[in-house]
Structures are given as C-alpha cells and as structure tokens.
Amino acid sequence: MICTGLxxxxxxxxxxxxxxFPESKTKVALVPSLANGIYDIGGVVAGLMIDTIGCRWSMFIGSFLTCIPILCSFMCNELVGFIILLGIISAFGSSIVMLIGMVRVGQTFGTEHQFGSIFITGAHPSGFIVFPQIMPYIINAxxxxxxxxxxxxxxxxxxPFGFLATSTIGERTAIAPAEGGEGGGGDEGGGEEGGENQRNKSCLKKCPLDVELLASPKFQFFAISSAINWGSTYMVHLLIVDFAVARDYDLVDGASLLTCVGVAALVSRVFTTFLRKIKCKNIIWYVFFSIAAxxxxxxxxxxxxxxxLVAQILGIGCLFGCRFSFFILTLLEMVPVRKYSQALGYCLSLWGIAVSSTGSIVGALNKVQNGYDFSYATGGLAGAVCLIPLAVYLYRSRGRFDLNFPSTSQSEIEIRS
Incomplete structure (x- = not known):
C-alpha cells in the first residue's frame, strides 16, 4: 500500500x-510516467532477485531503494534529479517490494485459495485511496x-513491515513450490520436492532467466496484449489530476479523482469473489473487463x-480492479508455481514499458491538441482493440488457453487437477 501510494x-x-520548474509538460510528465513505468518494469529484475537471494534480502534492498532517493530529492533543485531519483530509483525499489508481496501470496495460496491472491491486489487501490488524499494537505502545510x-x-x-511479513520464511524460499507443507515451504522440504528445489537453484545459477517461459508464443501473446491494454488506459492514474486542474477544478478535487479510482478498485475485489462463483474461466473475465475498461x-x-466525471472514474476504477484481479488469477492458472515470480515480473515489466512511454506521448499530444481529450479517447479505444484478437482466439478455442510446459512437475499437475 505504501509503495503504490508513493x-x-x-x-x-x-x-x-x-x-x-519552467519546463514543458512533456518533460515534467516524465516524473509520474517513469515512476509508474519503472514500478512495473522492475518486475523482471525483482523476480530474479527473489529467486536468487530470497524475500528478506530483496525486501531489505527494496525498502532502502524506495526511501533514500525520496530523501535526497528533498534537497534537489533540478528536474533531471527528480526524474532520476523519483521516476527511476525510488520506483524500482517499490517494484521490488510490490513483487515480493504478490509472489509470496501467490506461491503460498496458489490456485487452491484464490481469495488470498485477490486480497493482496487490494493493496494497490488502497495506496491510491490514502496518499492522493493526504498529500495535497501536507503540500499546503x-x-x-x-x-x-x-x-x-x-x-x-x-x-519493519517487510521483515515482519517474511519473519517465518527461510532464505531463498521464493523458488520453492508452496503448494505442499503447512508453513508455506522453504528449503526444508524433503524427498522429491526438496530435490526439485535444489535443481531449480542450480538452474538459476547457470541461467537466471526462464527461457522456457519466454519462448512460449501463447504466453508472449497474453503478456504483450495485456501490456498494450494497461499502458493505453493508464492515463487515469498518470494525468487525471492535471486533467481536472485543466478543467478549472482545484488540486484537492483532482486528487480526489485518484482516490475514487482506488475506492472503486478496492470494492471491486469483493465483487470479484462473487464473479468467481459463476462458471466462467478467469481469462474470459479478464478479457471482458479489459475491453470494458x-x-x-x-x-x-x-x-x-x-x-x-466522478461517476465515470468510479466505474473505470471498478473495471480496473476486476481486470487486475482476474489477470493475477489467470496467470496463476497459466504457469507453474515455480515460474510465477518470473512470469509476473515479465508481464509487469512490459506494462511498465508501455506506461513509461504514455506520459511523454500524451504530453506531446497535449501541446498539439491543447488538452487531454484526444489522448483519453484514442488511448481507451487502443486498449479495447488490442484485446480483440485474444477474445477471438478464446471464442474459437472455447475458452481454452493452456500453456503446456514439458517440465511441469507431477505434483503441480495433481494440484491443478
């Protein structure tokens, strides 16, 4: 919640x-645009860190990379410094912390107890509820x-929160499949599972990237289409405050729109739990909410x-929340648990690349169009259109979108069954 609030x-x-700063909107927009982008782009590196040095050390590094650059920016006088400190370094630290939470819950609860994975996605809108509300008052004071x-x-x-959350987790536990055992796993697992963990560690030392995952055309199809959809519709988070100010609303009203996105997205997590009771595949729900958003x-x-405008923002916040929840559930079903950290990190990185370019593009268009209307309209349409090929594929394949990995262990097959 703190990271997403940042x-x-x-x-x-x-x-x-x-x-x-007497700079153009295109250059100033790099700060929020890069921050939102790097927050996701860091997913690949964060996934490798978790698999290599474990959750606790990754949390230690991520927390300091988040905090120290903000403290340094307090003394900064150049916009370039804010771009580097806030837009890149601090956002990357937040990315590490965020992915640790997502991976730990996903690997601990997996597809058996999906409510845990839905619940932690509520941290994202919670940050947008709290921080955009308190920051204008702190700035005024x-x-x-x-x-x-x-x-x-x-x-x-x-x-301290991160250390508390990982206090019962052994080092390098993130690479251990968590569907067996009572305490969430670790290197303590024995027998066949323990042998598989050791093989995973050996493979990580030789080749940290999961080549088998990256070579899957279906996975790339899913990841790229989701990235285009996410980046095209992310202007609500990036520039809605300035959009409101440009329409002669004050800063508090603009920040309240961000809070509305967070409130609606948080409430939608409850809505998602009811939708899961309907006999419909998670990926179909994901495509539906992505197009609607x-x-x-x-x-x-x-x-x-x-x-x-508030009503529209509440509606899109609800759609965003359902979209992200079903994205996580879809990914948990698509890939083996041991590949989840890198699969999630890779998808988030693609999202970050898309979001990083959004701010500058919209800033340039704003200079030409003298407003954000054209950017919001074309971005939304692009986000909807990019999911149509996936929707057509799902229709023709009757909702099947299986990724068959030859090295999937028998224990994972049994769990999924």
Missing part, C-alpha cells in the same frame, strides 16, 4: 512541479519539499460536470 502521489507532485521529506519517512516503514476510458472527455 506512485499515486507522483500525479499530485506533477502539478506542483509544473509550477516550480509544508510545501512540496516538506511533503517529500515526510513521504521519505513514511516509505521507510516498509522495512478501454471503452469507458475513451468516454472520460464526454463528462459534462465534475459529478459526472
């Missing part, structure tokens, strides 16, 4: 940076530099008033 706060600081100083102290709390995103410029 990323959500960048949209609030974006407005302040516009007044503080202490200035944006004082707000950065306070934010650095808040993010440092990741360290793109359509609603394209209609945002049509809002005639602030109340209508």
């Amino acid at each position: 990323i959500g706060s960048m949209s609030v600081f974006y407005v302040e940076f516009m007044y503080a 202490y200035g944006w530099r004082g707000a950065l100083f306070i934010l650095s102290g808040i993010t440092l709390q990741i360290l 793109g359509v609603v995103h394209a209609c945002i410029p049509l809002a005639p008033s602030y109340n209508a």
Whole structure:
C-alpha cells in the first residue's frame, strides 16, 4: 500500500512541479510516467532477485531503494534529479517490494485459495485511496519539499513491515513450490520436492532467466496484449489530476479523482469473489473487463460536470480492479508455481514499458491538441482493440488457453487437477 501510494502521489507532485520548474509538460510528465513505468518494469529484475537471494534480502534492498532517493530529492533543485531519483530509483525499489508481496501470496495460496491472491491486489487501490488524499494537505502545510521529506519517512516503514511479513520464511524460499507443507515451504522440504528445489537453484545459477517461459508464443501473446491494454488506459492514474486542474477544478478535487479510482478498485475485489462463483474461466473475465475498461476510458472527455466525471472514474476504477484481479488469477492458472515470480515480473515489466512511454506521448499530444481529450479517447479505444484478437482466439478455442510446459512437475499437475 505504501509503495503504490508513493506512485499515486507522483500525479499530485506533477502539478506542483509544473509550477516550480519552467519546463514543458512533456518533460515534467516524465516524473509520474517513469515512476509508474519503472514500478512495473522492475518486475523482471525483482523476480530474479527473489529467486536468487530470497524475500528478506530483496525486501531489505527494496525498502532502502524506495526511501533514500525520496530523501535526497528533498534537497534537489533540478528536474533531471527528480526524474532520476523519483521516476527511476525510488520506483524500482517499490517494484521490488510490490513483487515480493504478490509472489509470496501467490506461491503460498496458489490456485487452491484464490481469495488470498485477490486480497493482496487490494493493496494497490488502497495506496491510491490514502496518499492522493493526504498529500495535497501536507503540500499546503509544508510545501512540496516538506511533503517529500515526510513521504521519505513514511516509505521507510516498509522495512519493519517487510521483515515482519517474511519473519517465518527461510532464505531463498521464493523458488520453492508452496503448494505442499503447512508453513508455506522453504528449503526444508524433503524427498522429491526438496530435490526439485535444489535443481531449480542450480538452474538459476547457470541461467537466471526462464527461457522456457519466454519462448512460449501463447504466453508472449497474453503478456504483450495485456501490456498494450494497461499502458493505453493508464492515463487515469498518470494525468487525471492535471486533467481536472485543466478543467478549472482545484488540486484537492483532482486528487480526489485518484482516490475514487482506488475506492472503486478496492470494492471491486469483493465483487470479484462473487464473479468467481459463476462458471466462467478467469481469462474470459479478464478479457471482458479489459475491453470494458478501454471503452469507458475513451468516454472520460464526454463528462459534462465534475459529478459526472466522478461517476465515470468510479466505474473505470471498478473495471480496473476486476481486470487486475482476474489477470493475477489467470496467470496463476497459466504457469507453474515455480515460474510465477518470473512470469509476473515479465508481464509487469512490459506494462511498465508501455506506461513509461504514455506520459511523454500524451504530453506531446497535449501541446498539439491543447488538452487531454484526444489522448483519453484514442488511448481507451487502443486498449479495447488490442484485446480483440485474444477474445477471438478464446471464442474459437472455447475458452481454452493452456500453456503446456514439458517440465511441469507431477505434483503441480495433481494440484491443478
């Protein structure tokens, strides 16, 4: 929640940076755009760290990479410094922490207890609920530099929370399949499972990247289409505050729109648990909510008033929440548990690449179009259209989208059955 709250706060600081630095919107937009992008792009490196040095050491590194750059930015006077410190380094540290939480819950509960995986995805909208609401008031009281100083102290709390969350986990446990045993696994597992863990560690030393996963055409098809959809519709998180300010609403009203996204996305987690009771595959739900999110995103410029805009943002927040929940559930079903950390990290990295380019592109279009209406409309339509090939494939294959990995262990096959 703290990490995603940090990323959500960048949209609030974006407005302040516009007044503080005589730079173009394209350049200033690099701060929130890169922050949101690197938050996802770091997934590949974070996945390798978790598989190599374990959750606890990864959490230690991630927490300091998140906190220290924010503290340094308190003394920074150049926009380039904020781009590097906030947009790249701090966001990468947050990426490590975020992926640790997702991977640990996914590997511990897997497909048997999917509510755990749905529940932790609620941390993302929770951060968007809390931080965009409190940051404008902190900025008004202490200035944006004082707000950065306070934010650095808040993010440092990741360290004790992270150590508490991993206190019962042995080192390098993230590479151990967690479907067996009572305590979530670790290197203590014996027999055939323990031998497989040792083989996994040996393979990680020789080739840290999972070549078998990256060579799967279906997985690449799924990952790339989801990245285009995510990047095209991410302007709601990146620039909705400035969109509101451009329509003559104040900073608090703009930040409240971000909170609305978080509230709706959090509530949608409960909605997702009810949808799972309907006999429909997770990937079909994912495609449905992804296309719907793109359509609603394209209609945002049509809002005639602030109340209508709030209603649209609540709707798209709910769609976003369902989309992300079913994305996680789909990925858990698609790949073996031992490949989950790298599969999730790879997908998030593609999302980050898409999001990183969104801010600058929209900033350039804003200069030409003198507004965000065109960008929101085309982004939403692109996000909806990119999922149509996957929807057609699912229709023709009657909802089947299986990834067959020859090295899938018999224990995982039995668990999935």
